[in-house]
Amino acid sequence: MLSRRNVIASAFWLALSGTALSGAALAQAPAQPLPVVATFSILGDLVREVGGERISLTTLVGPDGDAHVYSPSPADAKALAEAKLVVVNGLRFEGWIDRLVKASGTKAPVAVAAQGIRTIAAADDHGHGHSHGHSHGAADPHAWQDVGNAKAYIANIRDALAKADPAGAETYRANAAAYTAKLDALEADVKAAIASIPPARRRVITSHDAFGYFAKAYGVAFVAPQGVSTDTEASARDVAAIIRQIRKDKVPAVFLENVTDPRLVERIARETGAKMGGRLFSDALSPQDGPAGTYIAMVRHNIRTLTAALAD
Ligand SMILES: [Zn+2]
Structure with a gap:
């Protein structure tokens, strides 16, 4: 008959071996997902596609929110302070982000999703007057509306995640490749729709x-x-x-x-x-x-x- 102490010991070893068995799964989804902040909902979706289960994502400006005129909250500053990576659109879309990054004291790198895309100038060629002084000479920030640019965002997000979490690099590469194939199909459908x-x-x-x-x-x-x-x-x-x-x-x-x-x-x-x-x-x-x-x-x-x- 097992003593009480032996039963406890067996349970202990069972628990340990259970942990060991899940070691393979841990390589896929670490127990501590990487805390990542994305500034707005569209970008958050792209980051989630690449990060998958390896990251825990906070998106600052949620569905139907206007990121041009957002007022950050103390909870946003806390999310930034705890983040290991911050992903922004860039091109001055989030006019409030630099101040928020400073105020939060975060040590996380800030990755610019639109890095390296071919920008277009803001608005002036649409013939509707020149009253928007703040946008003169600036790049139009809404680059994600070209699916080709979304593919560049995905590559930038993949590289930023791999740098922040090198153990996940292979996962991020595979996720980015799979999602980019979906964007290729999407882009073909957009062109066909406009052609109609x-x-x-x-x-x-x-x-x-x-x-x-x-x-x-x-x-x-x-x-x-x-x-x-x-x-x-x-x-x-x-x-x-x-x-x-x-x-x-x-x-x-x-x-x-x-x-x-x-x-x-x-x-x-x-x-x-x-x-x-x-x-x-x-x-x-x-x-x-x-x-x-x-x-x-x-x-x-x-x-x-x-x-x-x-x-x-
Ligand atoms: Zn806008």
Whole structure:
């Protein structure tokens, strides 16, 4: 008969061997996932795709949030202080991030997802006036709207994660490769969808200028009364110019965005007779159960919305 002490000892050794058995699994998903912060929902989704189970992700600006004008909270500073890696878009999209990084005292490296992409200048070539002084000469930050750029984001995220967590490098490489293959398929679908729209109808109004990269990559003209940031109001002169342009160019549809006030675009639709084409996701995902809970779902939602309004 086993003594009580032996039973306890057996249980101890069983527990130990259980730990040893799960050693192989530990190489895949470490007991202590790497704490990573991403600044906004679209970027957070891309970081999660590459980091998988090896990371524990905090996203600062959540679904439907406007990262241009965000006010960080004490909880955000705490997340940064505990992070081993911070991933930002860059191109001055998150105007508040440098101060937050300093205030948090974090020692984590800050990786710029848009590092190395070919930027386009903000807005000035859309012919809607020059009232947005802050954006002159600056790069348009909304690079993720070109799926080709999202692939560059993924490569940058992969390299940053591998540097912060070298033991996971192989996992990050495999995750990035698998997701990039999905982005290749997505990009082919975007091109096919735009090709189905008659060229003369590839003209769109949105409220802020978030689709410059999409426009350049896929050949749809976007005009917006607000500049590349949402932090300034459109001037009366800008709005009047847009209304004239819609009438002159016979722009078929105007679109709302999930991060901007709908009233301006609704007014433009009323005054021009352009139809309301639906809602595009520009700077943020929808909540998980919405139509744009991931980057890929967002791009697919946007091209469905565009083609439904413009195809005929
Ligand atoms: Zn924006």
